[in-house]
Amino acid sequence: MDVALIDYYANHGKSFLHSAAAPSKLLFSALVIASVVITEEFYLLLAIYVSLVSMAVWTRLSVTKIITIAAYPAIFAILFVIVTWDGSLLRAGVIMLKALTAALTMVILIVTTPYPDVFKTLKPILPGIIHDGLYLTYRSLFVLLEMTDELVKGLKVRGGLTKKKYLRNIANFSSGIGLVLIKGFDITEKYYGVMKVRGYTGKIAADKNSGRFSTDDLRAVASGILIFSVSLGIKHYGSIDKSGLYALIVAAIILILSIVYTAKEGN
Amino acid sequence: MSHLHIPDGVLPGWLVLAGWLCTAVLLAFCIYRVKRLELTRKIPLIGIISALMIVCMTLPIIPFAYHVNLSVVAGIILGPALAFISIFIVDLIIAMFGHGGITVVGLNTVVIGSEAVLGYYLFLMFKILMGNYSVGWSSGIAAVISLILSTSILVLVLYAAHVNPDLVIDTEKEPHIESTTHETESNVKNGLSINVFVKTALALLAFGWMLEGVITGLVIKYVSGIRPDLIEPDTT
Structure with missing residues (x-):
C-alpha cells in the first residue's frame, strides 16, 4: 500500500x-x-x-x-x-x-x-475527538512513513537487516520502531506547542464545503x-x-x- | 493480525450491525472516560500512535503476508480508552485503502480494541507479578495472550456468521426440531469449515502471536529505557 x-x-x-x-x-x-x-x-x-x-x-x-x-x-x-x-x-x-x-x-x-476533504465531510457525524484524531493521524502518517523509510535504509546500510539472521533482524527492527515512536512523540510535542500558540482548544476548525x-x-x-x-x-x-x-x-x-x-x- | 479482512457483503447484516452498535456504545463510553483528561495534549498522541499502527499494518512480513498491529503497544502507551478510540481511527483509515471492508469496521474495532484493552490490563498484572524490571517480558506475554483472546473473538464472529440466529433460537426452544437435509448438510459443512479455520489459524497465527509478542516486548522495553514517562498513562 x-x-x-x-x-x-x-x-x-x-x-x-x-x-x-x-x-x-x-x-x-x-x-x-x-x-x-x-x-x-x-x-x-x-x-x-x-x-x-x-x-x-x-x-x-x-x-x-x-x-x-x-x-x-x-x-x-x-x-x-x-x-x-x-x-x-x-x-x-x-x-x-x-x-x-x-x-x-x-x-x-x-x-x-x-x-x-473526506474527514471534513464526516465531521457532522463524528465526535470531535475522533474527527481531530483522524486529521492528526493523517498528518503524522507521512512524517512516520518518511522516518520508517530512513530507518529501514539506515538498518540495511549498517548491517542491521541481514539475510538469515532473523532474530537479530527482529530485535533491530523493534528497537527501530521504538525509536520512531519516541521521535514521533517529540515531533508531536512540538506540533502540540504550535497548535497551542495558534489557539488550539481541543477542536480543529475545518473549512466549510x-x-x-x-x-x-x-x-x-x-x-x-x-x-x-x-x-x-x-x-x-x-x-x-x-x-x-x-x-x-x-x-x-x-x-x-x-x-x-x-x-x-x-x- | 487478528482483525477481519473480510469483504463487504459477506457477513450477515445483523452481525455487521451488531458490530457497529457495539463499537458505538464502547466509543461513547471511552469518550466519556477520557473527558477528565487534558485532551488537547492527548489528541496529538492518538495521531502518532494511530499513524504508527497504520505504518506497521502496511508492512507485510514476507512470506506469511502477516503484519503486526502494535495494538498492545497502543494500549500500554495510551491507556485502554484512548487506545480504543485510536483503533477505531486506524480501522476507518485502512478500510479506505480497501484493507478490509468498510462495513466491517465496527467488528474490526471490537476485535482489535479488545486486544489493546486486554493487553493494557494484562501488562499491568504481569508487571506487578514480575516486578518493575520486566516491562519487556510483561508486555510481550500480555501481547501474546491478548492476541490469542482476540483471535478467539474472531473465530466466534466467523462462527456466528455461519449460524442463522433464528435457527439457533428455534433449536434451543425445540431441541428435536426436524431440520431439512440442506440445513443439516450446510451446518455440517460450516462446522467443518470452522474446525478447519481454527486448526489453520492455530498453525499459522501461532507464529504471528509469537512475533507480535517479541516485537511488542522489545518496543516497550526500548521506550521504557529512554522515555519511561510514556509507559503507563493516566488510567482511563
Whole structure:
C-alpha cells in the first residue's frame, strides 16, 4: 500500500472525479458499496467491477496502479473462500468479486479525494475527538512513513537487516520502531506547542464545503445511482433471464469506449 | 493480525450491525472516560500512535503476508480508552485503502480494541507479578495472550456468521426440531469449515502471536529505557 502515491494522486489529479466535491463522491461510494452488499449474482458483480474500472480510466491516473492497490484484499478473500469452502466455484467468485469491487470503490474515492476533504465531510457525524484524531493521524502518517523509510535504509546500510539472521533482524527492527515512536512523540510535542500558540482548544476548525453542486458532482452521483438502481432492480426482479450477463456486456462496452475516448483525448 | 479482512457483503447484516452498535456504545463510553483528561495534549498522541499502527499494518512480513498491529503497544502507551478510540481511527483509515471492508469496521474495532484493552490490563498484572524490571517480558506475554483472546473473538464472529440466529433460537426452544437435509448438510459443512479455520489459524497465527509478542516486548522495553514517562498513562 503506497500511501504517499495515493496522496499524490488525490492532490494532483485532473479529472471530473477530482473536481467533484467529497460529499458527492462519498455518496457514490456508499451507493456502490450498498450494491456490492445486496448483490449475490456473479455476472452483475463482475459488471459493477468493470464499470469501476471505467471510472478508474476516467481518473486519468495509472489504472494498473489503482487496480493493483485495490487487489490487496484478494489475498484475504482467498483465505476466506478456503475457510468457508462449500464446493461452489460461483460462490467463491462472488466472494472474490465482492472484495475486489468494494476495495476498488474505496481506492477510487481516495485517489480522487484528499483525506482532509473526506474527514471534513464526516465531521457532522463524528465526535470531535475522533474527527481531530483522524486529521492528526493523517498528518503524522507521512512524517512516520518518511522516518520508517530512513530507518529501514539506515538498518540495511549498517548491517542491521541481514539475510538469515532473523532474530537479530527482529530485535533491530523493534528497537527501530521504538525509536520512531519516541521521535514521533517529540515531533508531536512540538506540533502540540504550535497548535497551542495558534489557539488550539481541543477542536480543529475545518473549512466549510462550498455547497455548490456542479456537473462533476452530478456525474459522480448519477454513476452511483445507476449502479445501485441496476443492482436493486436485478435483485428485485431476479427472474429476468441473464440480466447480470447483459449488464456485464454493457459495462464492457462502456469500458472499451472509455479507453478509446481517454486515449484519443490524450493524443 | 487478528482483525477481519473480510469483504463487504459477506457477513450477515445483523452481525455487521451488531458490530457497529457495539463499537458505538464502547466509543461513547471511552469518550466519556477520557473527558477528565487534558485532551488537547492527548489528541496529538492518538495521531502518532494511530499513524504508527497504520505504518506497521502496511508492512507485510514476507512470506506469511502477516503484519503486526502494535495494538498492545497502543494500549500500554495510551491507556485502554484512548487506545480504543485510536483503533477505531486506524480501522476507518485502512478500510479506505480497501484493507478490509468498510462495513466491517465496527467488528474490526471490537476485535482489535479488545486486544489493546486486554493487553493494557494484562501488562499491568504481569508487571506487578514480575516486578518493575520486566516491562519487556510483561508486555510481550500480555501481547501474546491478548492476541490469542482476540483471535478467539474472531473465530466466534466467523462462527456466528455461519449460524442463522433464528435457527439457533428455534433449536434451543425445540431441541428435536426436524431440520431439512440442506440445513443439516450446510451446518455440517460450516462446522467443518470452522474446525478447519481454527486448526489453520492455530498453525499459522501461532507464529504471528509469537512475533507480535517479541516485537511488542522489545518496543516497550526500548521506550521504557529512554522515555519511561510514556509507559503507563493516566488510567482511563
